[in-house]
Amino acid sequence: MRRRRASGICALAVGLLTALAGCGSPTAGTAEPAPGDPPATAGAAAATSAAAASPAAVRRCVAGDLSVRLGNRTGDAAAGQYTVPLVFTNTSAKPCELYGVPGVDLVGPRDPNGTTYSLRRPGADAAQQRITLAPRQSAHSVITYLTDTPGSEGSLGSRNWVPVQVVTTPPGDTHQLVTPWTTGDSVLRQDSATRPGSFVGPIAPGAA
Numbered sequence: 001m002r003r004r005r006a007s008g009i010c011a012l013a014v015g016l017l018t019a020l021a022g023c024g025s026p027t028a029g030t031a032e033p034a035p036g037d038p039p040a041t042a043g044a045a046a047a048t049s050a051a052a053a054s055p056a057a058v059r060r061c062v063a064g065d066l067s068v069r070l071g072n073r074t075g076d077a078a079a080g081q082y083t084v085p086l087v088f089t090n091t092s093a094k095p096c097e098l099y100g101v102p103g104v105d106l107v108g109p110r111d112p113n114g115t116t117y118s119l120r121r122p123g124a125d126a127a128q129q130r131i132t133l134a135p136r137q138s139a140h141s142v143i144t145y146l147t148d149t150p151g152s153e154g155s156l157g158s159r160n161w162v163p164v165q166v167v168t169t170p171p172g173d174t175h176q177l178v179t180p181w182t183t184g185d186s187v188l189r190q191d192s193a194t195r196p197g198s199f200v201g202p203i204a205p206g207a208a
Helices: 002-023 042-053
Strands: 066-070 074-076 081-090 096-098 103-107 116-118 131-133 138-146 165-169 177-180
Touching: 066 165, 066 177, 081 096, 081 131, 103 138, 131 138
Parallel strands: none
Antiparallel strands: 066 081, 074 081, 081 138, 096 131, 103 116, 103 165, 165 177
């Protein structure tokens, strides 16, 4: 009788141990991460953080981002050639990128060539320095122009033509900005010349 009771107790103990071992085993079909593996969500979180940290591309400046004015002119009165900076300032709340050669039309009184003198843009197709303008920062383009000198005569007999305003189109845009022609100088009209002495250069940093 004692041997049968001992055998029954042993069998009961083995059964309990087996049941306890089963409670601690993983559910079938679920893989446990290997020691040292990061949690499943760590990779997604890292990718999200990297995307948030990457800087957004700076868009190109358009007329709506800018104001324009003329700076102080310099030049040689004897030669009748002057330069004046055309200054663009970022008036928007975000940085924008300005580069290339702006379109520049001088607009004034009636003339044998018309009321608008479109300046030549040498180098407009060449690669240009890209300038990022933070809010309130400026860049400029230089306008070079010929004035009337004694004995000079422009296209179609034009003489003593004084512009009233500058109409400019920022590079890469189709909208325009307007500023007064504050120099007071006449401009020799050379509308029909192949290489006129009045032209506009590429955008450069600063207000000049």
